Amino acid sequence: MVNQLELPTICHLIQKERLNHLQNIIFPKTDICSVEELFFRSNEQVLFNYENQTLELNQGGIVSFDTYFNAFYVDSWKEYTKVTTIGASLTLKGNFKITIYNIDRLGETKTVLAQKIINNNKIEKITVLENFDISAYTGMIYLEIEALENMCQISTGYFCTFTEADTKVKIAVVICTYKREAYVYKNMKLLEESFLKQTEYEDKLEVFIIDNGNTLERFNSPIIHVIPNKNAGGSGGFARGMLEVLQQQHEFSHTILMDDDILFDPEILQRIWNFLSLSNQKDICLGSSMLRLDKKYIQHEKGAYWNRNKGFVPVKPDMDLRKLKETLFNEVDEYIDYSGWWFFCFPVNLIKDNGLPYPFFIKMDDVEFCRRIGKKIIILNGICVWHEPFENKKNPSIEYYFFRNSMIYHSLYFQKEFSSIKAIKWFLKPLLKELFCYRYETAESIIKATFDFLEGPDALVANQPQDKHKEVCQSREKTTKDPELPFVYSKYIANLEKSENPLHRFFRLLTLNGHLLPNWFFFADDTFSDKGYSIVPFANSRPLNAFRAKKVLYYNLQTQEGFIVKFSRNRFFEVLINALWLSLVMLLKLPKLKTLYINSFSEFTSQAFWEKYLEIEPK
Template sequence: MQKAPLANVLVRTDDFASGYPELYYRAESAAYDKDTGALSFSGTVDFSTYFNALSLEKWKRYTSVGVIKLELEVAGDACDIFFAELREDADVASIDSMPLLACGQSEDFCSYVMELPESDAPLVSFVIKSGGTSFVRSARFFTEVEESAVRAVRLALCTTTFRKEEFVIPNIKAIKREVLGSDEPISKSFHMYVVDNGRTLDAEDLSDEGVTVIPNANTGGAGGFARGMLAALGSNATHVLLMDDDVCVSPESFKRAFNLLSLVNDKYRDAFLNGAMLSIDQPALQYEDVALVRKDGIYDKIKPDLHVDRIHDLVKNETINVEVANAYGAWWFCCIPVTAIRRHGLPLPLFIRCDDVEYGMRCQPTMMCMSGISVWHDSFEGRFRASVDCYQYVRNFLIMIAVDDKSSEHMFMLRLSRTFNIYLRSMNYESAELLLDGLEDYLKGPDYLAKINGEALMKRNGAKNECLVSITELDKNIMSQVDIDHAYLG
């Protein structure tokens, strides 16, 4: 039998979610102690949370796990460890009355291993109750399986970036430190490719044995991810993980993805694994994980917005079925088997928008997702750009319909007509024009798409985007006829 890791328990909050400890633990009095590298707490600490509850039902469904065990290191005053279950329609975890283990007082950290009881709950976790002040330095869930049940996974992470150094460089450093520098199985079977469409990164300085920065022409997200896929195909990778450049991520998400793929059963060996998108502005708000394309010519997320720091929403997140027709995973965090790339080819050269949607419709994968595998991303509200949300969306969605035939072209054109008329009535003529431009360029056929310079096209269309300007820059003749309350303007 071989020991196989499932998930590490995070006792320290990620910096960008430090104000939301309920994503990691719930406690009346708890703080991370840098001197001991442990979580110090008094009374009770509950790990029934988004990052630290184990998605038991999904581990059983996706993999061939055996008996699941919990290993942890504790010190300090005597404490008891209790088993907890998270079930549907419950607002709190159900905690066993009898402890799994009673730990005596100890100034030194002691390691304990305990077997978790059989359960049919969607998620399980544990609670520690201390008689005074105790410390948890580490904890992890693992299983024991036959050596033949562990797949040889080699994971290639591909990030396509365009001048997003403020995100990309910290992510590279965190991966080098906590993934490649760890003592876990992933450290020897992981490589990060950074496709630099802006050519502003110091490739020589940032690259090493575990990270490769690839200067690239600005071919958009579609071209950048295609370049990353080619790099992975040229290596010995078994899976390619596509990830946006403007995200914050906990390195534990990579580890859990790797552990899941290492144990995945035959039914799910060809499935895509998609990470959820949490909001950077509201770190406990999950915006989306898996989406689908509807017959009426629109793509939509499968789950509603969920506040995953709440037990009810956390369980709902794990019990909503994402294995539906025409499902796909957005490329802020989407793990694709190399076998699928060899079978279905590279992304269409759409530059940006709908590239991930079209690829999902072409591959028609079974989708997997799991709490704790996620990124924090800027929300989409307030980010409307007509050059992208009108031109690119219309042109590329119509291309997807023509190529994959997963939506009604008739319904899409009805929606397009309605949107066009709304823009006309609201005098949003630039957006209306870009809708028509997208339609016209689609009708030019595939030869036009093959020859167009995507970067130049984006710049030209970007000039039509609505923008805010100072009132002093507006036409003086027109403004002289407008009754403006200058006192109100300040």
């Protein structure tokens, strides 16, 4: 028995038009994400069966899909696609009241759009919303289901449309990897078990794994290709992937660039394909939010923009996507000028029109490429990957690539604004902070980065990139697991909460954070309980925490890893003198240097350059 309120029938349309899926209703999975509030909200009369991927409801049980993954977010679909009407279906068994709601984008108004009473004695698909015009609505449309008897079940569901789709969309997924076999094999298994088995997506997607480490075995799949490649970093890997896509003679319409160390639900690839096939814009680009791998409900960023003084500025950081209002606000469009290449989708023709990545090795290649193509980037709620927090990955080699490549980026795109004085401030200020924190090796990495930048564009590609990377990675100032590290939580918290008055700060800076003070002014460091042994949060290092200490343990409480540094007056002044010398060289060389970088840019992003640099044999 089906009793429907306020719903038109479109049986005649079903016969004439093809149903196109927009997004599936998905459930938590133990091997991907089990934060249930990202998928559904429920009361105590509801149990989710992980093994069968089924919601089980007793009488009075209520499930609501007003969530990050399973609500339908109206605004982006209205603005960037041809979709004007939607439908929804559920596969279920039992006696239910199903209500469809709309909440505006600010979460201020909640409206009932339709309601159904359904009584199924077997599990089957039921249409609960048909041909609904979304033009008058904003925010989210979602389903709420209440069980009217015991032993009810909900297994699957989806939103759909009868809007005509472009069936010519075909996506090439390019994954760049270097000796991360476990991540790659897991993600390919997830793809093979879900997305690649669905007949409606045959001939709509292929995967190109660019193996910079030359360690992967081939997959027993005609659409998963493993391409051995010279280790030229992420830039070289993605450039090789783009070259492989270009050789397919117009077979692909879009490319997705993906990191190798992410976790994702294969559903996002279906949603990307569905969105592109219904898009009303030719050159639309789609990015992905990055969620934290350690706290899977916290968003690191939903895109970002580059600030000439601050560097990376993430948009909507630290959002708790379990919360309804934050999820709604997350869909409010904000300015971004790039999306990280952990997951970035764009039309193949933009490669032909704009060239290949710049040979940065790692860091800044996504920022530069997105700026170069200059297209609007859309990031939808429910399109995300999980990634290890960046603060866990910070080390001197990352600092090297950031400073070298950011100075090249400023030279390319901010030639007039990036004066010699600004360039000196750009590297000298963070270098002084590292010196004040006794992280002399990290400061030396900034020195190396600045020196290599001053060598000019030809030096960037003169040597084998993997040899340069080995040299850069020699530093010991990176967190490691060591049970011998004497960690004391009370000291950690004390340093986290430590403060100072203006007079103390003035004295500390005047003495170069203690490097001009005599030895007797420092605390003793005989044991970890002495004041001379400071324990500092790794991601929140401050010169204040090192002042007058002889040893500092930088500790990551989340991973329980760390490293110890020691006060050294000799190393401080050695690095400082080198930095002052490089400042003088920067003052003299930068105007001409910027021109060299700009003049060589077209060559370094050309197909001929990358084929030679990657030592690709002609086919």
